[in-house]
Amino acid sequence: MRALFLLLLPLLLCSCSSKPSIDPADFAGAIKDSFQTDIKADGLKLFTYTARLITPDSGGSYSISVQTPRTAKEMRQQQAIREARQAVFEQQLQLGLDNTLKMNQYCREGFYELSRLLQSDRGEIRGECRDGASEMDRSRFGNK
Numbered sequence: 140m141r142a143l144f145l146l147l148l149p150l151l152l153c154s155c156s157s158k159p160s161i162d163p164a165d166f167a168g169a170i171k172d173s174f175q176t177d178i179k180a181d182g183l184k185l186f187t188y189t190a191r192l193i194t195p196d197s198g199g200s201y202s203i204s205v206q207t208p209r210t211a212k213e214m215r216q217q218q219a220i221r222e223a224r225q226a227v228f229e230q231q232l233q234l235g236l237d238n239t240l241k242m243n244q245y246c247r248e249g250f251y252e253l254s255r256l257l258q259s260d261r262g263e264i265r266g267e268c269r270d271g272a273s274e275m276d277r278s279r280f281g282n283k
Contacts, residue, residue, distance in 0.1 A: 169193060170231060174239050176280040182271035184280075185253075186245060188236040191261040192228070225259065232262040245280060246270065 171193050177185040240246050246268035256263040272280075 170235065172235050172239070174243070174245075176245060178272045178277055178280060184245065184268035184270070184272050184276065185266070186250075186268070187263060187265050188232075188239060189261065189263045190232050190235050221259070225257070228259075228262065229257055232257070232264065236264050245276075 169192055170190050172188065172190040175187045175189075177187075179185070240250070246266070248268070248270040250266040250268050253265040253267055254263075255265075
């Protein structure tokens with residue numbers, strides 16, 4: 140009996156301690172983002188970057204069908220999955236903002252993060268550029 144227990148112990152420990160693996164590719168095509176600018180009269184450049192999880196077919200909010208957990212173990216597993224998805228979504232939100240700013244050159248000298256909102260299906264980052272608005276910035280971006 141003891142030998143059987145010792146053989147099964149590593150398997151039991153492995154199954155209890157494993158964390159869910161969420162692939163960032165799971166979010167491919169499931170994120171819709173927007174970038175809004177706000178240039179003030181004194182040259183202050185602000186922006187709001189928003190990303191929302193969507194269903195590919197409907198364009199609406201992305202939802203995860205979750206079965207009602209029956210045991211404490213199932214509750215912990217579902218919580219771990221939610222936390223892992225949230226962490227990957229936050230990484231995708233930051234990556235989307237970084238790529239947007241790199242492409243449009245709105246904040247050429249970086250930015251200060253003013254606020255960050257993260258929910259299960261949407262995220263928003265508001266920021267202030269370190270550089271002031273040039274005439275080219277005003278004509279190119281205005282207040283979009």
